[in-house]
Amino acid sequence: MTDALKLLIQPLGQTIVMILASTLLATMFGGALGILLFALSNDHFAGGRRGSLIAKHVADRVINMLRSFPYVILMVLVLPLSRLIVGTSLGTTASIVPLSIAAIPFLARIVESSLSEVDSGVIDAAISCAASKRRIVFAILIPEALPSLVSGLTLTMISLLGYSAMAGVIGGGGLGDLAIRYGYQRFRGDVMAVAVVAIVVLVELIQFAGTALANRIRSSR
Amino acid sequence: MFHAERPEEAADQALIAQPSYHTPQRGDLFEPARAPFQNLSVSPQTSPPEVMRIDGISKAFGGPPVLHNISLSVPKGSIHGIIGKSGAGKTTLIRIAGLLEKPDSGSVWYEGIAAPVHLLRGRELLEARRKAGFVFQSFNLFASRSAAENVAFPLEAAGWPRAKIRGRVAELLELVGLSDKADRPAMHLSGGEKQRVAIARALANHPAILFSDEATSALDPETTRSVLDLIRSLRQMLGLTVIMVTHQMEVVRRTCDTVSVIEDGNFVEEGLVAELFANPRSDAAKAFLKEDRND
Ligand SMILES: Nc1ncnc2c1ncn2[C@@H]1O[C@H](COP(=O)(O)OP(=O)(O)OP(=O)(O)O)[C@@H](O)[C@H]1O
Ligand SMILES: [Mg+2]
Numbered sequence: 038m039t040d041a042l043k044l045l046i047q048p049l050g051q052t053i054v055m056i057l058a059s060t061l062l063a064t065m066f067g068g069a070l071g072i073l074l075f076a077l078s079n080d081h082f083a084g085g086r087r088g089s090l091i092a093k094h095v096a097d098r099v100i101n102m103l104r105s106f107p108y109v110i111l112m113v114l115v116l117p118l119s120r121l122i123v124g125t126s127l128g129t130t131a132s133i134v135p136l137s138i139a140a141i142p143f144l145a146r147i148v149e150s151s152l153s154e155v156d157s158g159v160i161d162a163a164i165s166c167a168a169s170k171r172r173i174v175f176a177i178l179i180p181e182a183l184p185s186l187v188s189g190l191t192l193t194m195i196s197l198l199g200y201s202a203m204a205g206v207i208g209g210g211g212l213g214d215l216a217i218r219y220g221y222q223r224f225r226g227d228v229m230a231v232a233v234v235a236i237v238v239l240v241e242l243i244q245f246a247g248t249a250l251a252n253r254i255r256s257s258r
Numbered sequence: 259m260f261h262a263e264r265p266e267e268a269a270d271q272a273l274i275a276q277p278s279y280h281t282p283q284r285g286d287l288f289e290p291a292r293a294p295f296q297n298l299s300v301s302p303q304t305s306p307p308e309v310m311r312i313d314g315i316s317k318a319f320g321g322p323p324v325l326h327n328i329s330l331s332v333p334k335g336s337i338h339g340i341i342g343k344s345g346a347g348k349t350t351l352i353r354i355a356g357l358l359e360k361p362d363s364g365s366v367w368y369e370g371i372a373a374p375v376h377l378l379r380g381r382e383l384l385e386a387r388r389k390a391g392f393v394f395q396s397f398n399l400f401a402s403r404s405a406a407e408n409v410a411f412p413l414e415a416a417g418w419p420r421a422k423i424r425g426r427v428a429e430l431l432e433l434v435g436l437s438d439k440a441d442r443p444a445m446h447l448s449g450g451e452k453q454r455v456a457i458a459r460a461l462a463n464h465p466a467i468l469f470s471d472e473a474t475s476a477l478d479p480e481t482t483r484s485v486l487d488l489i490r491s492l493r494q495m496l497g498l499t500v501i502m503v504t505h506q507m508e509v510v511r512r513t514c515d516t517v518s519v520i521e522d523g524n525f526v527e528e529g530l531v532a533e534l535f536a537n538p539r540s541d542a543a544k545a546f547l548k549e550d551r552n553d
Contacts, residue, residue: 156398158394158396158398159398159399159400159401161353161358161392161394161398162392162394162398162399162400162456162459163400163411164358164387165356165357165358165387165390165391165392165460166387166411166412166415166459166462167384167385167387167388167412167415167416167463168384168411168412168414168415169384169415172414172415176411176414176415177400177402177411180400180402180403181400181401181402183402257443258401258402258443258444258445258446
């Protein structure tokens with residue numbers, strides 16, 4: 038059993054690195070894309086114009102397509118892209134590329150819907166305060182939507198944890214890989230159990246932190 | 259049909275050729291000597307002497323028109339009421355006048371701006387919006403901000419430095435009697451307090467006009483009276499011009515100098531509030547008065 042615990046250390050680190058790095062990238066790119074999707078369909082921003090309608094339609098199709106790809110296939114398909122971006126198509130670093138690409142459209146949808154849920158009267162108030170569109174997004178809409186954005190980000194991280202279990206396919210390591218290699222291929226039930234428990238604990242931790250943060254923001258208002 | 263490519267353009271030109279903001283009905287209703295809307299011959303190409311003027315506004319949302327060729331001009335320092343039943347078009351009208359919505363045809367003018375403000379874009383549009391404060395029935399405070407931070411937002415948007423914002427916010431909260439609630443989260447205020455914060459926020463950039471869309475409809479009678487009294491005293495202190503949309507005669511009687519009665523997107527009666535109460539002409543006005551007496 039202590040042997041099993043020792044085996045856990047490195048994969049745990051790999052999983053945490055994969056999740057944190059891809060969450061960070063998804064927040065940057067998915068967040069920006071989500072704001073764009075929102076702006077394209079809100080009449081005060083870019084909504085209602087012909088160009089916006091077309092752009093939104095194209096973006097919707099691309100996002101839905103990316104989201105409907107089974108992750109294992111997406112991972113293999115972006116191998117060349119990983120090589121281009123991080124210089125290798127194998128290993129933990131390389132796994133961050135497909136994880137981010139899976140998370141970006143997911144998070145973009147979450148950001149889009151969180152921003153759309155902000156009461157239109159609040160947007161009217163911000164408009165009548167003579168604020169620029171950029172300021173309305175960053176100083177009003179994002180703070181107003183923050184609890185829902187935090188919940189969405191929590192959801193994204195937990196999905197990423199699930200996806201990261203498949204990183205073994207491209208040599209990314211991590212907890213899922215450990216469970217498969219030792220537990221399934223080498224009949225080490227104890228290692229598999231430890232790995233699965235570690236994943237469960239990670240999910241609980243992420244969910245707990247996310248819920249606590251969202252509640253804290255809500256109760257301060 | 260080469261001449262009718264853009265009917266609304268033709269309509270615009272017709273408006274410029276013969277300004278229609280002095281409609282026959284209005285001429286009938288007002289004795290020029292006492293009329294609050296004076297018979298001004300203003301070229302629509304220059305900024306109006308009134309604080310705000312709308313000329314021949316029409317608006318539809320895909321279906322039948324919600325506003326039909328509505329005109330209104332409001333002299334400085336007056337409180338003008340717009341009363342009408344639910345669905346009459348009050349909100350649509352005040353949103354167009356307050357630059358939250360665009361008219362299909364017609365134009366909106368603000369004092370000191372030489373172009374129709376509804377056509378402005380970018381920076382110029384933001385500048386025009388600074389001349390207009392807007393308060394809403396549902397308050398629409400920013401939940402993520404305290405009372406003081408709500409009031410600070412329009413100042414931040416106008417690029418004020420932090421130190422100056424603090425002073426101005428304190429001044430505004432004092433004006434609406436909420437100095438002691440500055441750091442309260444907006445959602446922890448009572449309805450009346452929320453509307454006072456909203457009024458302070460609307461006044462932050464020294465607007466010339468305050469637009470109020472049913473600002474007191476969500477408040478109890480006592481709070482309603484105190485908010486209406488606040489608006490009257492602000493007019494006195496700041497020389498503010500106020501446009502108040504309401505469906506309550508009580509609000510008109512208590513607060514307004516002049517009033518327009520709107521029905522199905524048309525003004526059916528306009529005049530001094532005292533005259534309306536003494537001698538209502540339209541059926542709509544009579545109905546409102548009857549309702550008012552029964553309350
Ligand atoms: N954004 C919109 N899209 C479609 N129809 C609208 C829109 N806004 C208003 N309308 C319609 O226009 C008409 C007038 O609405 P408006 O909100 O101006 O009335 P109101 O006089 O303010 O009524 P209330 O007293 O109920 O607030 C209504 O029939 C309404 O359904
Ligand atoms: Mg209304």
